[in-house]
Amino acid sequence: MRALIVEDYAPVRAAVREGLVEHGFAVDVAADGEEGLWLAEQNPYDVVILDVMLPKLSGLEVLTTLRRNGSSVAILLLTARDTVVDRVAGLDRGADDYLIKPFAFAELLARVRALVRRHYDRKNPTIALADLTIDTIQRTVRRGERVIALSAREYALLEYLAVRAGQLVTRTEIWEHVYDFHAEAQSNVIDVYIGYLRKKLGAPPLIHTRRGHGYVMTVEADA
Amino acid sequence: MTAIRTRLLVGAGLGVAIAFVVSGGLVYTFTRASVTAQFDQALEAKARSLAAFVELDGDTVEAELDPAGPLGDRDDFEIWSRDRVLVRSTSLGTADLVPSPGTRPILASDSPGTIVARALRDGRAGRQITLRFLPRVEPGQAHRDLPEVVLVLARGTADVDATIGRIAAVLVGVGAFGTLLALAILALAIRLGLAPLRALATSITAIQPGALATRLPPAHVPLEVAPVVARLDELLGRLAFAFERERELTAELAHELRTPLAGIRATIEVALDRDRPTERYRTALTDVLAIAGQTERLVETMLSLARLDAGPSSSSSSSSSSVIAVDALIREVVEPWAQALTARGVELDTCLPAVTITCDREKLRLVLGNLVENAVTYVDDAGRIAIALAADRIEITNTGCTLPAGSEVRVFERFWRGDAARSTGHHAGLGLALCKKLVDVIGGTVDAAIAEGTFTITVRFA
Numbered sequence: 001m002r003a004l005i006v007e008d009y010a011p012v013r014a015a016v017r018e019g020l021v022e023h024g025f026a027v028d029v030a031a032d033g034e035e036g037l038w039l040a041e042q043n044p045y046d047v048v049i050l051d052v053m054l055p056k057l058s059g060l061e062v063l064t065t066l067r068r069n070g071s072s073v074a075i076l077l078l079t080a081r082d083t084v085v086d087r088v089a090g091l092d093r094g095a096d097d098y099l100i101k102p103f104a105f106a107e108l109l110a111r112v113r114a115l116v117r118r119h120y121d122r123k124n125p126t127i128a129l130a131d132l133t134i135d136t137i138q139r140t141v142r143r144g145e146r147v148i149a150l151s152a153r154e155y156a157l158l159e160y161l162a163v164r165a166g167q168l169v170t171r172t173e174i175w176e177h178v179y180d181f182h183a184e185a186q187s188n189v190i191d192v193y194i195g196y197l198r199k200k201l202g203a204p205p206l207i208h209t210r211r212g213h214g215y216v217m218t219v220e221a222d223a
Numbered sequence: 224m225t226a227i228r229t230r231l232l233v234g235a236g237l238g239v240a241i242a243f244v245v246s247g248g249l250v251y252t253f254t255r256a257s258v259t260a261q262f263d264q265a266l267e268a269k270a271r272s273l274a275a276f277v278e279l280d281g282d283t284v285e286a287e288l289d290p291a292g293p294l295g296d297r298d299d300f301e302i303w304s305r306d307r308v309l310v311r312s313t314s315l316g317t318a319d320l321v322p323s324p325g326t327r328p329i330l331a332s333d334s335p336g337t338i339v340a341r342a343l344r345d346g347r348a349g350r351q352i353t354l355r356f357l358p359r360v361e362p363g364q365a366h367r368d369l370p371e372v373v374l375v376l377a378r379g380t381a382d383v384d385a386t387i388g389r390i391a392a393v394l395v396g397v398g399a400f401g402t403l404l405a406l407a408i409l410a411l412a413i414r415l416g417l418a419p420l421r422a423l424a425t426s427i428t429a430i431q432p433g434a435l436a437t438r439l440p441p442a443h444v445p446l447e448v449a450p451v452v453a454r455l456d457e458l459l460g461r462l463a464f465a466f467e468r469e470r471e472l473t474a475e476l477a478h479e480l481r482t483p484l485a486g487i488r489a490t491i492e493v494a495l496d497r498d499r500p501t502e503r504y505r506t507a508l509t510d511v512l513a514i515a516g517q518t519e520r521l522v523e524t525m526l527s528l529a530r531l532d533a534g535p536s537s538s539s540s541s542s543s544s545s546v547i548a549v550d551a552l553i554r555e556v557v558e559p560w561a562q563a564l565t566a567r568g569v570e571l572d573t574c575l576p577a578v579t580i581t582c583d584r585e586k587l588r589l590v591l592g593n594l595v596e597n598a599v600t601y602v603d604d605a606g607r608i609a610i611a612l613a614a615d616r617i618e619i620t621n622t623g624c625t626l627p628a629g630s631e632v633r634v635f636e637r638f639w640r641g642d643a644a645r646s647t648g649h650h651a652g653l654g655l656a657l658c659k660k661l662v663d664v665i666g667g668t669v670d671a672a673i674a675e676g677t678f679t680i681t682v683r684f685a
Binding site for chain 2: 015
């Protein structure tokens with residue numbers, strides 16, 4: 001999953017970025033409102049963490065502009081102001097959630113995960129596909145009783161394919177949403193990792209190739 | 224603490240009591256005097272009628288008076304002539320009355336009697352008149368040497384004393400009752416009179432720090448209390464303003480402290496999320512230490528402002544005026560920034576003639592430090608900072624100002640930032656507020672001007 005952090009206060013920006021990366025997110029950062037708006041309009045983020053007090057363009061202005069331009073990205077507001085008026089102002093402009101500074105990183109992470117689930121119309125943090133179970137909190141994968149050990153990249157790829165289960169997922173989408181693939185020089189890196197995943201998941205196959213288009217994760221036989 | 228009511232009651236009660244005592248005393252004295260005068264008149268009339276019975280018959284003085292007659296019924300009397308008792312009242316028995324020393328005798332009809340208070344034989348209180356006179360002479364009878372006659376008449380004053388006693392009792396009774404009645408009426412009047420004060424007290428009690436917008440009800444306030452109510456209302460207004468400002472500042476401070484706290488917490492929590500190499504923990508701790516330093520400066524600035532707000536008295540202890548070379552102080556303040564400014568391509572243009580002023584060195588250093596830091600923070604890369612010193616002013620100008628015209632006054636407000644953000648991470652918008660306060664204390668003025676992307680702060684010394 002790919003997240004954008006727009007925060008002008010460097011210590012918070014750096015810590016949240018590192019924490020999210022360590023929990024499997026592909027993370028971009030912006031230090032002011034203008035840069036944040038530009039990044040949010042250029043890239044299909046799964047979640048945007050947006051500080052309210054920003055130089056150049058305030059978080060609320062960024063939020064308003066994004067919604068006016070039709071963006072449906074999940075937005076979590078970070079604010080140091082805790083009055084009802086401030087909180088309502090953010091939500092009413094189209095924020096999905098808010099968190100008051102200082103916050104517990106665990107809570108930020110949980111809210112970000114919940115926003116991502118909602119973004120993909122899911123409620124259950126555990127994804128089940130035939131006998132494959134993915135615990136998105138612990139980030140563990142089991143097939144039947146067998147625990148499958150995956151690398152961070154493999155897990156991120158599998159989770160993205162799983163939340164989009166039944167849909168065609170293009171290479172570009174994988175490129176844009178999965179952990180630092182977009183920074184990878186090798187162009188066939190996605191095919192390589194799909195190969196790793198298929199091998200680790202075993203039979204019957206769950207990831208199917210649609211030639212010229214991308215991949216579909218489904219229990220149905222390859223048609 | 225003495226209650227007004229008690230004071231009024233005691234004072235008025237004493238006044239009423241004294242008035243009653245004085246007027247009662249006067250009434251008593253006059254009544255007594257007039258009753259006694261009447262008594263004495265009657266006594267004297269009787270004495271003269273007795274004296275009329277004494278006449279010279281040949282060579283002897285005689286009193287043709289029957290002691291048992293109608294004149295001798297009630298009073299003691301005795302008449303002498305040349306130490307010979309002419310007649311005495313039967314009531315005296317063998318006892319004698321004692322005449323008062325008197326004046327030269329004249330005719331009975333003109334003789335002034337000498338009246339004294341004297342106890343009767345039986346010890347009852349009484350008054351006694353002594354007449355010294357010459358006996359009546361038959362017409363045509365001439366006598367050269369008339370013998371002196373002394374008449375003493377004594378009458379008990381029991382009736383008169385009883386009357387006076389009754390009057391005194393009535394006076395005391397009226398006085399006491401009048402005093403008590405007056406006190407009761409006074410107490411009631413004071414109670415009614417102080418009712419508005421009680422109502423005021425109730426209104427004041429109802430005012431809590433959270434409800435300072437309440438104003439005291441102006442209706443039914445007596446004229447004398449109206450100024451107090453008006454002053455109280457003004458005080459409430461000032462308090463409400465101060466509380467509101469305090470509340471806003473506290474909210475701002477809480478907000479300002481939350482940001483570094485968020486940084487500290489996020490940095491530590493992410494670092495503790497899993498096992499890491501020691502070097503990584505060291506980095507996290509260094510980051511947290513830096514944030515702590517920024518927060519400390521923020522709190523220090525807030526405290527400085529609060530101390531300056533508290534008034535000159537609390538800060539005067541540390542103030543010590545001295546003669547300061549301002550040009551040298553500016554060089555000293557600018558020096559630490561020089562390298563960073565050069566690196567950013569900022570042109571530093573200083574015009575520093577030798578100028579000395581007398582003020583508190585530390586305060587002036589804080590002012591200059593904050594102004595220079597402000598300029599360094601907001602100057603654009605490859606921009607220009609100009610510092611011009613004159614005999615009565617310092618002007619610090621920086622380019623790269625993005626503030627809208629009209630915000631010149633707002634820059635001195637606490638927590639106000641042009642773009643509502645902390646571009647350097649620890650700029651709380653307090654520096655210029657502190658400067659203004661410090662310049663006030665030093666005794667000068669500070670103004671800001673914005674023109675075509677340049678921001679100029681001018682400090683004028685008084």
